[in-house]
Amino acid sequence: MSEPVTARDTAAIAAQLGREPRGIHEIGHRCPCGNPDVVTTEPRLPNGTPFPTTFYLTCPRAASRIGTLEGSGLMKEMEARLGTDPDLATAYTAAHQRYLEFRGELAREVGQSVPEIEGVSAGGMPDRVKCLHVLAGQALAQGHGVNPLGDEVLEALGDWWSTGPCVTAVDPTS
DSSP, X not given: OOBOOOHHHHHHXXXXXXXXXXXXXXXXXXXXXXXXXXXXXXXXXXXXXXXOOOEEEOOHHHHXXXXXXXXXXXXXXXXXXXXXXXXXXXXXXXXXXXXXXXHHHHHHHHTOOOGGGTTOOSTTTTTOOOOHHHHHHHHHHHOTTSOHHHHHHHHHHOOTTTTOOSSOOOOTTO
């Protein structure tokens, strides 16, 4: 569900992050509240820095809840399961491949070459779990069923948007 970035989106993302966003290509996913919650970031930032986090989670509420999950030991539990569940490991490797394919297509689309991160996805994929934010971002942007651990993170988060938007953004052009 990719969408172009509007001026209102950029204002919302800046409010969510507490800084101006960098390298945004499009909205990767929109929260049920209406704000972006995942942006698709170009593989190389405007300053030339390689940026492997293609699906960047911007919602501070979701990010905070994910931080709590990370602190609970969930990443170690998930990683241990990768070593004992071959079906999960295969699906997680496929998620890694989808991530790389998407980033490669995006790099070609925007005329970028980023050999520094060739073969490196994000979040520890394909054999580790080191960032639940990335896994959730991929699951939101690419859809349910693409990243099984990302799907589990989203299920554990619950309805982070239920109390309303995390930020109120005003279209700077109005």
